[in-house]
Amino acid sequence: SSGINAEWPLRPGDEFGRVISLRKKDRESPDRDREIRKPRGPDIYDKREDMLRRKRQANIESKLTEVETQRMMDECVNKRIKEEMEKKDAAIDVEVCRRVDNAKQVLERQMKEELQAKKDEMEREMAEQEEEHLKEIQSLQSIVEELKRDQEEAKLRLDEERLEVVDAKRRIEEERQALEKELKKKEKVPTATLR
16 A cells, blocks of 8 residues: 555665665666665764774774883883893992902001011011020120139139148148258267267
């Protein structure tokens, strides 16, 4: 009824499942039939949805790109910081080693100077002690020599005194013998007179 051809029942006519009704006059016009059979494009709503979808996709891709860029920048910054820290640590180690070596050299020089000063002091004290010992030895030698001289002089005087005693005894003995002879002569003289 109302102009619908019975030979053309209702059937799906587009890609969205909408039913297209074919009128009789439409069948009589080949151009109109082609227009009816031609698939309909997306309407304004679909275009808007597609634009929004593309915009969201672009935003997502932009965010992902921004996040990836930030990540790469952070990695580069962290890598650079790490390299700088390693360089700084290496420079600090070199400086520490240099200062330690300088301090070691200064300490060694000070120790050498102190040891040399102590050595010089010990040598000076030893020289002074040796000089004092030499003086003491010389003094003792002088005393010993003086004692030897005194001993020799005493021995010489003793020998002289012994010689004087011997000589005195000899003179006394000679005088005694002479006196005895004289007495004997005197005793012989009266006897001869009496005869």
